[in-house]
Amino acid sequence: MADLWVNSAERIGADLHLELSGPGGRRAALIRALREAVRGGRLAPGTRLPPYRSLAADLGVARNTVADAYAELVAEGWLTARQGSGTRVAERALPPRPAGNPPVRTPPRARGPLHDLRQGTPDVSGFPRADWLASYRRALQQAPSEAFGPGDPAGRAELREALAEYLARARGVRCEPDRIVVCSGFGHALRLLFEGRVLRGPLAVEAYGLPFHRELLGGAGVRTVPLPLDEDGARVDRLTRERGVLLTPAHQFPTGGPLHAGRRAAVIDWARARDAVVVEDDYDGEFRYDRRPVGAVQGLDPERVILVGSVSKSLSPAVRLGWMVLPERYMADVLAAKGEREAWAGVLDQLCLADFVASGSYDRHVRRMRQRYRGRRDRLVAALARRAPHIEVTGVAAGLHAVLRLPPGTEAATVERARRLGVALDGLAAFRHPQHPESAAPAPDGLVVGYATPPEHAYAAALDALCGVFPDP
The missing domain is CATH 3.90.1150.10 (Aspartate Aminotransferase, domain 1)
Structure with missing residues (x-):
């Protein structure tokens, strides 16, 4: 038996697995293998088959063996051959099912809502396809060869440099590119920080927030302590002996409103006094309408705040890219938790986002x-x-x-x-x-x-x- 992978020029696209086995020699085995591939649906109607010469070379058989197999399958109606069009799988009806054997039906999908007004998703129809494609093309053309090898766990330098400039300008963040670690979003950041044992609980959180985040923290063995909210945001005066606090200070999720300036200063004072850390979820800081921009708390003390952001609201949740801006003392542990091989954020997407930001398209x-x-x-x-x-x-x-x-x-x-x-x-x-x-x-x-x-x-x-x-x- 020979298991062979055949590369086709059209519609097969990926390799075609053929098993040449059974009596009758290579020609008969090839006919059986092709017939079974058509019957089983692996070769769809209209698929163009490889030329005699290339298929013969891939299989290690004589060119005439392939030609004879094609000719017999054309005569049987499995394939068609036309000058200039090559040999293709015939466009023909599937054989009728035996009586008493009803077709297998796929269960219908559950009908979704007529109107989706759930939070958490931007208008995906507004994704900037043309500008994103232009950035992707430039990034691919300009990428150095080493970009196609194993990635840096911190993320591509091009993206970290673009993010450092953007975050400083638009969000008041104080950082250098070497303090940024690229991740796939806020959930991934929490996993690296808490499942990776970079940070430990107990962790204070706002009394209202995403259940997904609390579940993730609970799964990592972190006890969360809720802070009450009022019109000025989280009551950070209730912080006591926790090792850290998770806040959405630019726009409290979901109740709305920024953290009051006095409380922003107070939470930094608490972190300094307790040798604790503030985890800042900057999930939609770019979108403000009736108030002046509110900068990141991270700008008050870069060594006491871990700022986490992503493009899930500004671009699309399908672009699995986010970032952590880290105090120096956490960099080595976060990179160790992430591992030597980048498994979450694709290099080409990182290079594309870097160009998208640096070119002004993101703004x-x-x-x-x-x-x-x-x-x-x-x-x-x-x-x-x-x-x-x-x-x-x-x-x-x-x-x-x-x-x-x-x-x-x-x-x-x-x-x-x-x-x-x-x-x-x-x-x-x-x-x-x-x-x-x-x-x-x-x-x-x-x-x-x-x-x-x-x-x-x-x-x-x-x-x-x-x-x-x-x-x-």
């Missing part, structure tokens, strides 16, 4: 999407003021989502009503820490509405459906 895209999301935010506020004036809209000075305050005790019923009407959104309770300090502040009822999620052409219908969720007061 232009962010400004364009900021205008789009501001317009959507304004339409949401206006529609609710007109059709559901009893619903208070909060947390809309920045970001990609709004919080709609509801009367006490109505959240669960409203989320269920929205589901029945085909509107997907999240209740505020879904983001509440299980040990939320009820005594510090009552847990409000509300909805978290992602106004960035629907594509532009579907936004008006999504708003109309959302307004229909709220009964008259």
Whole structure:
């Protein structure tokens, strides 16, 4: 038996695995192998087969052996041969199924919501395809040969240099390229920091946040301690003996609003006094509308803050790229946790993003999407003021989502009503820490509405459906 991999010029694309075995010599074995490949669907109708000479060379058989096999399969109707078009798999109907053997049906997919207003996703129809493609082409053409070898665990120098310049200019971050480690997003950063035992708990977190992050921390054996929130952000005065604190200071997730300037200074003072660390989730700091930009807390003390960002909100969650800006004392441990072989962020994507940032395309895209999301935010506020004036809209000075305050005790019923009407959104309770300090502040009822999620052409219908969720007061 010979297991051979045949390289085809068209439509086969990848190698074709043929097993030449059984009685009758090589010609008969080749006929059986090709016939089985067609019958089994591995060679689709219309697929062009390799020329006699190249297939014969790959298989180690005589050219006439291949020619004779092709000719017999053409005569049987499996293949077709036409001058100038080569030999192809025939376009023919599949044989009928035997009676009593019903076709296997794929179970239908569960029907999704008619209108998706869940948080966490940008308008993916706004992805800058032309500019991204131009950057990818430049990056590929200019990439040095060594870029195609094993990667640096810190990430490509080109990307770290571009990020250092951008973060300093746009987010007030103080860093050098050698303090940046490229990762695949915030979740990956948490895994490196806590599963890699670079940091340890207990860790203070905001009383509202992503359950996914709390689950990831719990899986790493980290105990999380919730901090209550008020109109000035997290109550950092409640910090005690924790080893660190995880904050979203530019735009608290999901309730909205920046961390007050006094509290930003206070959390740095606490970290210095306790020899602790602040993990700053800078998840959508570029998108602000009705307030001045809020710089990163990291700028107050680069040796006490780990800043983590990504392009999941600004570009797309499909671009699996993020970054950590690290104090010097954590660099070696993070790189050791990451390992010698880069397994998460592809080098070509890193080079593409580096060009995208350095060329100014990233800034232009962010400004364009900021205008789009501001317009959507304004339409949401206006529609609710007109059709559901009893619903208070909060947390809309920045970001990609709004919080709609509801009367006490109505959240669960409203989320269920929205589901029945085909509107997907999240209740505020879904983001509440299980040990939320009820005594510090009552847990409000509300909805978290992602106004960035629907594509532009579907936004008006999504708003109309959302307004229909709220009964008259």
